[in-house]
Amino acid sequence: MKDPLVSLRGVALTLHSNAGPVEILRGIDLDVPAGETLGLVGPSGSGKSTLLMVMAGLEAVTAGTVEVDGTALKDLNEDALARFRGDAIGIVFQSFHLIPTMTALENVALPLELAGARDAQEKAALELDQVGLSHRLDHYPGQLSGGEQQRVAIARALVTGARLVLADEPTGNLDQETGTKIVDLLFSLHAARGMTLVLVTHDRDLAGRCSRVAHLADGRIASIASGQPSAAIATAS
């Protein structure tokens, strides 16, 4: 097994709400090897999204350590975390979160522009071509279908050459058929580039296409099982 790209040790997270402290994550140990596809499943409220946020450095843990690509996230301040995300992590959301006043091309170029890259637009155009949207460059999110919007979001997550891609129910807002196409796209991109992919989903079939599937329950990892990655690749190609 290769060096883990993501390494969680004893991760616990307690948030304080009006009704008192809520223990959301309670001692998570997890290694995600580089290049792996990991599915996260579990009942609603079990902490899947929170776990993704922890990996992205969007939520600071109460206890334990989080290392991504050899960097201990707790050593970074907020701005350093943001720059780290811009460099190493791509995020795909359930509700896309494209910026409505920017075209598809501009949305994809955005992380590059934030990082100060010169050829942002050219790279973005290439990336959009990869997700099959070279004919939609100048369309605004409002002019794109849900599936197209999610493809733009995937291009945006990958354009910086992210080593870790986090996807939170990427098909949750899409119909069955479109969802399958999006998943096919994600897995084929994974096959081509070999980045690490962590995927939250309620969909058993989708989870099954990952190399491993972690079951979350009540803030803990209840079990980890191997999926059928070969089947996934077969479907994708």
Add this chain to the structure above:
Amino acid sequence: MNPQTISWTTALKLAWRDLRGGLGGFRVFLACLALGVMTIAALGSVAATLEAGISREGRTILGGDVEFGLVQRRATPEERRFVTEAGRMSEVATLRAMASSAQSSRPPALVEIKAVDDAYPLVAQVKLAGAVALEQALNEQDGIHGVAIDPALLARLDLQPGDRISLGSLTAEIRTTIEVEPDRLTSGFMVGPRVLMTRAALDATELVQPGSLVRWRYRVDLGDAASSDDALRAFIDGTEAELPESGWRIRSRMNAAPNASRFIERLGFFMTLAGLTALIVGGVGVANAVRNHLDTRIATIATLKCLGATGPAIFRIYLSQVLMLAGLAIVAALAAGAALPAAGMSILSDLVPVPVRAGLHPAPLAIAAVFGVLVTLAFTLWPLGRARNVPGATLFRDIVAPQSRRPAMRFLLAIAVCLAAIVALALAWYENRLITVYYAAGTAASFALLWGLSRGLMSFMRRTANGKRPETRLAFRNMHRPGTPAPSVVLSLGLGLALIVTLAMIDTNLSREMRTSLPDRAPSFFFLDIQPDQLDDFLTTVAESDNNAEIETVPMLRGRLTELAGRAAGEINAREDVRWVLRGDRGLTYAAELPEGSRLVAGEWWPHDYTGAPLVSMVDEIAEGLGVGIGDEIAVNVLGRPFTATIANLRAVEWESLGINFVMVFTPATLQNAPHTHLATITMEAERETALLREVSGRFPNITAIRMKEALDTIGDLLRKLLYAIRGVSLISLVMSVVVLAGALASGYRARLYDAAVLKSLGATRRTILTAHLIEYAGYGIVTALFAVLTGSIAAFAVITYVMDLPWQFSLIVPLATVGAATVITVIFGLLTSWRTLGAKPARLLRSN
């Protein structure tokens, strides 16, 4: 690794893309900023245009390159030779006199005579009605001198051109009226209309006697010798070296009308403060607009954070957006402000008759722009500083609620720096620091008070929210729920109204003071230039006319303060409010007893029969402002002769009693033998005034009478015009308040729409909702107006009592009108917003949410 932040170009690019959704909420931002900056730019440009007019037309206004002024004496042969040799010279004499006419039933009128020689005017042209040539209008025809007069005098004496007019021993023919007198402004504030005549005619009046107040002016056109300002300055310096004893006042085309310049500068400053107030009121709208805008961008900001944007990058993007829009508003405002003086000019042309020419004045525009940027920053750094804290995690949780966190300390510091810079700019720009400091403190206090008031109102409503009727409950809840317009409405409307109330209260107090308090206290006349040998006759005449008349006379000389405590007057750094004492001639007197209306506050009054070393008594406030005290020596120059005296005591005087008050009262022995005249104040029955005026001007043509009523009318007229101008500017603040108010109410529109839909679906009638809104808006109006009345009254009270030293009286009309107006304004604007709310169909709205 990625850079700490993004470049400004990238920030600007992203900010620009962010605006593709439309200007939306920025409309109020643009309107507030543009209106405020335009006001400052326009007022500054008006003042600058006038000042430029004065300095450009300096030669015309002065009537030459340089003027040598003498009071009460003509130039000596030596002086005359000097000015004649310097260049083309014109001698002009001015004095006050009484004009009457056998063809008129009106009482004699005080006029300002100006006697000119053939060389007059050296520069520009006098324009007379009917295009009559000056020479034609003034020369002697068939043994009768001609005069050209101010049209106002025709009206006052009810005469026609061609009629005869008497001035002293002269009877002259009114040939025509004056349309333009190019050098009018040099005469300063004139108490009577102008009469233009020749030197020969002046001699015929026989009014020029020793001690009579004639000003002799010698204007010189230096030609090529003074083509540059430096050459002119060198000439003046040379003159002072050559004739150091003459004591004449030298004025050059570079400061042709110092009083007018000062007046314009001061007026410009006050107007700018009023404009700045409007801009600050608008700042509330600017802050609201940016806060609301950023609330709609929370998802975008969170997305940017997830994509690698740091806090500083977010700050740069939205700061550049705000600055880009501010730049747009400011540029538009400056363009309008620079173009507007043409309109503003008509207001000021009555006050300051200056030949003006349209032109671009960068200084006031730059000041307006800097104020605009500073106000923008001061009011937007708070929301901008908060926006950068929006966490990326927001996207996972779908809580797109406004963050109520305070921005980081350095943003609060930056805001403080901007506010300090606003004050510093105002301070640096005008020498009267005290007023600026009061203004800044007053504005800050009002802001703090209003902010506290809105918080108090909200927390009060929260605690009393369990009223009985549903309408009241609903209204109270609206006042304190998150995103309530309460703070913005109270702040913006409160400031605007407080300003209006202050001015209105000062206004009513001044008008009342002028109307009611004068008849019992004020004298009917001041008689000037009574020669010592005429005094007894004059007193008998008055007594014959009304034997109950109260008469008070004092000897009077004119002299200039030249030295104080061993330092030349020119080197004294006097307090702004007493600087006038050092300018030009002052009236001087002497007395054995402490004058009536004065109170000794320090030192001793001299004995009745004192004949020792010269002593002087000074007004305490003025001595303090000049930095002298008891024991210091002062020197005055009277008709070229120096007198020194030691300050023996200080007096407090009641200036508003309108009696005769002098800054300096000397011991009798000091000045008794210098040539002097007497000044008399007469208080008598009003219906006998006209008869006395005729009698005195008939028997003593050299004595001039200033009728109190007319003088006060003239001053009142000036004051009224000033008040109109200032009121006009404060009205802009009110307009601004309304813009801010409309913006604040509109931004709550969405929440209100949703509420109304929910309420309707729960069975509330439109009437209930409307009543609730009515109660809410009326609440804002009333609370704000009460504040405005309170602070406005305090401010007006302070100005009336401490600055103007007048009795204060609270007037009920102003507060009532304010409360009424504020309530009507808020209710109308509020209901305009509610109207649309009520029409909304609940089903459609709730489904889409």
